[in-house]
Amino acid sequence: MSDLPDLPHLIIRASAGTGKTYQLTNRYMDLIHHGANPQTILATTFTRKAAYEILERVITLAAQSALEKPSERFFLKQLTTHLHKLMISTLDSLFQKMGRCFALELQLPANAQILDSTDFAMQQLQMQAMDQVLCNNPPKVLLDLMRRLYHSDASSRVFDVLQTVVTDLYHIYKQAPNESQWANYNTDGLLTGDLLKQALDVHQALKDELPRTKTGKIAVNALKAWNSDLRFIADDQWQLFLSKGIAKKVSEGATQFGTAELSDNTLRVYKLLVIHAKAWLLNRELTLNLARFELAKQYSSVFDQLRQDARILMHSDVPERLEQAFSDPESDFLPDLAYRMDQKIDHMMLDEFQDTSMQQWKILMPQAEEICAHVDEFASRRFLCVGDVKQAIYGWRGGCAEIFSHIGQDLNLPPEATVPLNESYRSSQVVLDVINYIFNGIDHNEGLGKDQLVTWATQWKERFDNHKAARELPGYVHFQALGGDQFVPNEDDMDETSNAHTIEVCDQIAVIHQNAPGYSIGVLVWTNKQVSELLTRLRWIGIDVASEGGVYLHDDPSVSCILAAMQMADRPDDPTSAFEVLNSPLGKYLGMTSYHHDDIRSIAWEIRQQLSSIGYPRLIGHWANLLAQHSDARGSERLSLLVQLAVTYEPNANLKPSDFASYVRSKQVPLSQQSPVQVMTIHKSKGLEFDTVILPSLKRKLGALQQQTTYVTRPSPIDPIEYVYASGFENLRNQCPELEEAHNQEWERRFSDDLCGFYVALTRAKYALYLFTAPLRLKKDGQLSTFGYTDSSAAAILRHTLIAPEDICVDEGQVLYTQGNPQWFETLPDPQITTPKPDKKTAPKQPYQIKIKSQTGKRSLPRIAPSQMEGRGNIRVSDLLALTQSTGQSRGTVIHRLFETLNWLGDQSAVPSRDELTALLDIEGLKYEAQYIDAFFQMIQMPAVIDALRKPADWDDNDCQLWREKNFAVLMDGRFVQGQIDRAQVWDDRVIIMDYKTDVPPQTGYESLVDHYRPQIQAYRKAVAVMRKLPLQKVTAKLIFVRDGVVCDVH
Amino acid sequence: MPTQRVFLDWTKPALDQAAHWLLEQPAQSDNLLVLPGSRAGRRLMELLLTRSGGHLIDPPALTTIGSLADKLIAGLPETSCPTVLRLVLVTALKQLPTEHLDVLVPNAPATGQLLAWLNLATPIEKMFNTLAAGGLLPGDVMQLATQWPDFTQAQRWQAITALHGLYSQLLAEHDLHDLNLQRINALAEQRIAFTGRITLVCTADINPLTIAMLNQVSDCCTTLIHAPQSREKYFGHFGELDNVYWHQQPLNIPAEKRIVVDQPKDQIAAMLMDLKTFSEQTKLTTDTLTLGVGDEKLGPLLEQLSVATGLNTRWHQQRDILLSGPVSLLQAFNQYCKSNLSTDLSLLLRHPDMQLYLHQQIPMSDHTLLDKYLGEHLQNKISPDAPGLTGPKDGEHPLLKTAHIIDTLVEKHLAQQGSLSHWAQCISNLLTEIYTPLTLNPNVEQDVPVIDPLSQIASILRTWFTPTPALGSLEPQDISGASGGDILPQYLSFEHAGELLRCELANTPLARPNGKPAVEILGWLELHMDDAPNLYILNFNEGSIPGDVRIDPFLPDSICQQLGLTCDKSRLARDRYMLEAILYSRDYLRIIAGKTNLSHEPMLPSRLMLLCDDEKLAPTVLDYFEPKILKLAPLLPSNKQSELTIPKPPPITHPLTKLSITAFRAYLDCPYRFYLRYICKLKKPSPYLPELSPPAFGILAHNVLQHFGQSDMIDCTEHQTLSQYFSEVLDQLCESTYGQHPLPAIAIQREQLRQRLSVFAKFQARMRSDGWRIIQEKIESKFTVDFPVDNKPFTLIGRIDRMDRHTDTGELRIMDYKTSESSKKPDATHRTKNADGSKTWIDLQLPLYHLLASSEIYNQKVQLGYCQLGKQLDKIGFEPALWTPDEISEAVAIAQDVIRQIRAGIFWPPSDPPAYEDGLEGICHDAYPLRKHEINQMQLQNRGDA
């Protein structure tokens, strides 16, 4: 039915802002117009938000055209009837769905939760796993590892260290699970045992062969060097050995030391020892790396088991297992997939393709291949992918832009299937010009500083074509050096924003915001740490900023107060939280009078008790209602969001109320009204756009490898990891080509990622772009310091792009470059196009007041059985939890049943025979013993019983009714009472109720039993009075204690 | 006689009509009323009662459509305990021949891993149930599938069929009865009978199995259908829906009845906004209005967030049973038994019910005792030989007593492995012991959340306890699977029992008892059979109404459809029918949809909303995706100004007369925080970490050095000996605080400290050789010095880590040990650099030591400084502070100033928050963006007051 010839397979290389989503949605609609069934079209992207945007676009597009042309209604209908089966999603959720279809095969636990690694529960598991790893190893092993990792430092933090190591290694281990992959260190020439001993002996004997002065004395410097070498060798200080003295010379190929020639023997021995020293050092690296491997292996097995038990999955689990399953030649998952998913993928549209990882591609590829290879006369299956290798910023997460580079060949698509897009619908030409300058000149930008980087930058440039603005928009670019005296470049911590710089930048942001209020501003930085620093500072100067994902609720005092109460419930001995609660309206409500442990104890217990019985949403809701009255509008809104969080937290609630506080502190919540100023990392900004983009800190060295504990190598970027190395080998790199290679691979990848990040950051801007850097400094020698100048930072690149080389100088506070109109917004038609301000006049400021009459006694009435009234309704826990009916109870049941058979006693009344009774009990499946029946026969011999059950003198079978085991339901005092009356003699104008009891009387006698049963019997009387429309005194009741034949009237 | 079908007027609520009809019939005491759900049944009874004058004699019996089947089978044997059946299924799985097992589970868990097997059994069990509801067995699927083209799953279904065969065989062998099999067999054997009358009330959703059974007793059935006669052909005999008709027939929800907003809380606000207007126009009572939620999570949210409007609402469910007190108690025991770790013990001690129990035996103790102990001693386990647990003279340490009580409970009830009935007894005993002290009354609202879960647990335990003859032979070999080799674990452990119990309890809804009159909040499925004439439905979104398409590894939706089982279409049909009935039968209806859910993920509109006529579709879609923005009122009230301000210090009545030297820094940092810390004495208890916190690490180091200072080793100049000595002292001290088996992290930290100390030993040896000798009597002794300010007395207190005097020059050296990670220089910690190059004092510790030690100084020469013991080994050693006497006097003058201010009670305003967390963030509103404004505001007010 399909006919798609004019829609060839397509690979779109779309630069930023060129309307990728537009391409994708149009294609989607085209497919549908050509008769494709929407549930066969897979369209994926990287974030849920983006996926939803595509879906929203597709549907609204369809709706709009249906509105215009009735003939298009069909297509809209197509979409809406299959709404639940549309495959417009993230890759992640597609894989999760696939995973669930193969849950048994992939050993995915039922009802598993998928959590982020930053999620609270996940972090607890990580902690537990580390704890177990610690316990499983003798401290020596880990100590050794710590020492090796941290050289001479004797750090007192164990978990911090372990955490960085382990979390880094975990994912690498998963991709490189073989020990041999971690052992690729060439240790040839390592001397051991006798050989080493011999070599050392020879070295020791070299003293006589050392170069001599003319006087025949051993040269002092040579002797000194040889002596140190002796010490180095004895202490295994091979690093020092290599870096100093004779060994250094020899390893550099010299044959002299100082001015004197070294003897052949000396040269020979030193050459041997130099090789040994290198090998020894590499061997040390090897041992370290193997220890790391062991650690990762242990951690991984413990952590995975813990997660399996807790039914917690990571996002990576499912694709990992899917990939394994799909790559297993034995398994036939692919043919099964359509059956299991109940859905076939005929068309594939992959967005943000440059971020696809090898793992993800391996799952998708077979299907993509099938689609591209599919040929029938209608060419009915279609492939499309859209991406931009210039925006590949997820390399660190496995994203592999090279797949995108090769995809055309891989899928055997003709060259014309690849289409570039470079016309931006987002940015103003002023902004694009700067971008064009930067990246067109990146291959000879002196700010890069290193040749290696220039080579890679040149490769990167090949992906770049000039960007053109599709629309004429006003724009402005501003580049300025800010920051005062305290800017101290810190080699150890490049991400540390200097204080003065942050302060000045934030002041600038405030000005920019005030200038053009209502326009969106994106402040983009590299790290989360910078985000929080800027957030703190910006809030401090009174700007209510948000970050991507929303705000933290605990920043408001009213929420903080509730969290303190949770902390207090958890730790009543914590005076700080108690103090906070005490001094709040909540403290008064909770009846607090002090913050001392002894006074808090019972309050804390009560809170935990309440949480346990009514749960978080209800208790937090209750408190939020209470506190809101004392809070301002900001707080009140946050309190209502807190109740929402309580609802999402509830399923994972545990016995530690303070965990709720931690949960709230870890969650960002979107407000209904987003702040126009947002601070976020560049990674988070992907897919977004802002009227103004501010890059407050440009000093990160692109391609910097700090904090990297591990390097990996791959034969090519699209291959799996081949080898894994520990990264602490700066000084060994030139000794060992493998290490150099590993380092360079990592460096190149990182540099390319960073360059992409820089590109992404710049291209988020629609109108204005503000670039702030720290000023250049002079070194002591009067030269410009490299920081921000030639250190490959964005600042350095920008300086060399936007300033003539001769003009680059100490530039504190200077505006270095501007272009365009700083008042760009004035020329725009509507000054508030992006975030319309709420119309404050009409939105109410207080909750509505709704009056609805409470009506009693009509609906959803409390329900009760009369028997629940006995003994004032208290129940004994042991009765509640009793596992069997006690003999007493089952005997009671049988005897009740037997009494029910009785019509009348006394005189000529017929009593059922034993056979009849046993038959009855058998049929009804009641468990009984013969002696119960004996007892029954005895009971009905007792005079009082006979009296009670005798047919009354004024009985008339026609007018009167004898009720036995009579069901009834009655409305009484606003309650719904439903029950059963054992026996009642019913006249027109009176009733006698009888209730059989089999109890053994307590020591206090039957009196007290009567008291016990009185509420129940009274309920019967009242019920019968209502049913028979009689005054209560006309309904009498008797308790018949059949055991001893005692009959009591109950009043 | 065929079934009688009665069509009820659907312009009125179904129950209302049903009650009306029933009361018109002659009394039928043998009538069984069958309803879609139990709530509907209760409500029907209420209606019947009200309309028959408040009482009914011999009221009709009630049941739900789900449990009707069992009432129709003659001679139904008692079905076996579901847990036993589950275990049998596990056994069957394990015994399944490899060729089959491999098809189902390519990587089967080891035989001993019962929990993993249970995990596998769960979806299989679910599949059996789904099939059975359609009257099918796995073998039937095999047979039917042969007629389907492209069926690729034959091998898997063969395996499933084999598994089911094995399972049934095991059941038969052990005389166990599975309800599914019983039902299907009874149907096949025509053992379906009923003696009274059956009235089906609006049972639109009946599974094929029940329909088949009803067909055999159709002559005693009457079906009440909530729809006009004109639609009769779209209902079956028993009111079941014609899915084809109902799932695709257009249905228009008028635009004015639809509202679309963003977040869940906006849905609530939108509902309230509409209700406000509506309630002003119409007289409403709590009985005539119902609120419905598509997503049950919105129930409690709605309940809480409507309080401020004065509306009294009630979500009809209690807290999830798995989170209830009794179940979480068992869970906590389980966790503790499994790990035996003190952290899990501390969770258990936090349980309010546990605490109540413990209180009777150890009054005034609570879990903080353990928390504190863990903070100090970092122990994995609490045992008599754990360090620091020597009790008061006349008895055991309360913590040991507590641990003992818990361990006794565990020992007594939970330690032995055993059969299900063993565990039934044990768990029942444990709960009885813990809960017995409580007086429970089902009429008391607070007691219900304990009583209900306990009764549910008990009812499961009873099924476990019922002796099943077969189990004797099943359990030992098969249940926990360790059939070979292992000695004991042929029995279930508490972990297994706990998990089995949780499985049984899961999804048991606990209804909240009815209390004060309130507007009821109900879930979607209850709404059709509710009779309030006015209704709001929230979260009318895809995934909630209708629910998500289930992903099932065995039965994909299209297969379910082919097999006639519940599938997406049938659910859509049901929901569509219910919606139409609701649309007709309500006087007032508003349907509210949201765009994002509670996790802030986007949501889609309900397909029911889009089932409209073609020409209305596009506007409806646009209404959803481009909704008009409503001006919603906040859900909670607010003030103009927040009353939650930073608590201001009251005027002080007793000014401080003495102060520790280290406190000056705090005052200089922030006078307000000083007030909190030194006057209110606020200090956050350190949380339990499985390693030494930096302060604890520091204290350990200090203690070693204090020992040293008081020992006769002070004159030692031999660094190896010193090092050895430090090492021994370290081990001693470590053992006394952290026990013989410290946590692994501590062992590592101890080694790190040892390393630092060994470097320090070299330094110490050299210093002694250089003539510096510790003044032994001053080691860690408390100094006080009079420090009158403005002629009023004041005392400074301090503890100097160490003072050395040079044996030749008499010079004094005052040192403070610094164990923090980085070795900062004294000047860097005491003064900050200003923009103009000058420096400001931020700490006065060392200069004031000078003052403190003044009595010792006799030739003016004093060296002040740090003894660095940080992680960088090359920095270990003495770091002098090179201040001039003027600079020191400057510091002293600042101290005097501080004292003046403290005397004057100046603790306000707070300074900028510190960069690190000190536990006072909350009180000081550190995170609050408007903090500065708030403080200014308070300042202004203050001035106004004055």
Ligand code: SF4
């Ligand atoms: S608001 Fe309702 S749920 Fe919360 S404590 Fe009060 S009565 Fe209980």
